[in-house]
Amino acid sequence: MSSDLVIHDLQARIGEKEILKGVNLTVRAGTIHAIMGPNGSGKSTLAHVIAGHPGYEVTGGEIWYKEHNVLELEPDERSKLGLFLAFQYPVAVPGVTVANFLRAAINAHRAQEGQDPKATAIPVAEFRKQLREGMKQLEMDESFARRYLNEGFSGGEKKRLEILQMTLLKPSMAVMDETDSGLDIDALRIVAEGVNRLAGPSMGALVITHYQRLLNYIKPQFVSVMMDGRIVRDGGPELALELEEKGYDWLREELAGAA
Secondary structure, three states, X not given: OOOOEEEXXXXXXXXXXXXXXXXXXXXXXXXXXXXXXXXXXXXXHHHHHHXXXXXXEEEEEEEEEOOEEHHHOOHHHHHHHOEEEEOOOOOOEEEEEHHHHHHHHHHHHHOOOOOOHXXXXXXXXXXXXXXXXXXXXXXXXXXXXXXXXXXXXXXXXXXXXXXXXXXXXXXXXXXXXOOXXXXXXXXXXXXXXXXXXXXXXXXXXXXXXXXXXXXXXXXXXXXXXXXOOEEEEEEOHHHHHHHHHHOOHHHHHHXXXXX
């Protein structure tokens, strides 16, 4: 069963606005693949379409993962398949504590068809142990678990919670939508260290970012550039350094000259 994430000729729009115009991309299992691009190029739309956001209409193409065209699956089914989306702007859920949310998410993944959910639920003691260990790694105070989900959280706290979810759910492919957005240098380091602990043979990652800054901490093996709803250039880590040095105008001019 292939754990590569394979995107073929993906097209999507929101309302009447076409955003993705034929995206072709393969994220190999167990690797870190970065997507860079200017504002409005379609990077966040790609992340949301992979996860199954209902606000976007897919008008063409396929997304294959573990022998499933995930476009045919509901968002929760994609999650159970091993796909995870770390949001750029995580939403607040008043009245639901971090601990209760995380335990419910784990139990949803552990549930097996035809069995009593209680029979597959994670034991409370085991959950508390995993939660404490994950929070310690991310330098989070234990009181964090009793707070309501993202309510009043700083940007750094929201992003640490996204990494904590990854730590406990153990996805096989994480899509990280501008995880560096709103982070100071200390929070960026902690979040990046959390990703680096998880990335490897058992988890691939698609890291979406504007800047080389994040990639100083999370080292990609592959880098792709997205502009105007398409992948326009693929390369290795050196491509990210070139974009940091030159910006995107040189690439626009090169593409215009080749058209």
